[in-house]
Amino acid sequence: MNRHHIVGLWEFEGDLYSEKLGLSVPLRTNFKRHHRHIKTGLDLRASIRAGAFAWPGRYDIGFITDDGGLLCHGCVKAELYNITHSIRNECSDGWRVIGSDVIHEHDNCSHCNKSLGLEEEE
Numbered sequence: 001m002n003r004h005h006i007v008g009l010w011e012f013e014g015d016l017y018s019e020k021l022g023l024s025v026p027l028r029t030n031f032k033r034h035h036r037h038i039k040t041g042l043d044l045r046a047s048i049r050a051g052a053f054a055w056p057g058r059y060d061i062g063f064i065t066d067d068g069g070l071l072c073h074g075c076v077k078a079e080l081y082n083i084t085h086s087i088r089n090e091c092s093d094g095w096r097v098i099g100s101d102v103i104h105e106h107d108n109c110s111h112c113n114k115s116l117g118l119e120e121e122e
């Protein structure tokens, strides 16, 4: 009997595991997790993978820059190169993301002006 073997990958508490290695050894740590404090490009990418919304609820996740700006998930994805460069070189050019948080109060993205916060029920 010929069977296709597909290596299973799954994510648990922010780390990535494979069927091959088992649960004792993560394939990649810091894979998918919202970081309140973002210190590296890896923290940033894990936070992007974790999605644009907090769970439970429908609150947006916003990214906070060192100059007090707020960036939406879409802008952070689009400007990943600039942001990663600014984090790595500790530039204060407006792109240096230092953290992410749930946006409870209505606010706008500093870059594209998108409205952030809880979406109104229709």
Ligand SMILES: [Zn+2]
Pocket (backbone or CB within 6 Å): 071, 072, 073, 074, 075, 076, 109, 110, 111, 112, 113, 114
């Ligand atoms: Zn934006």
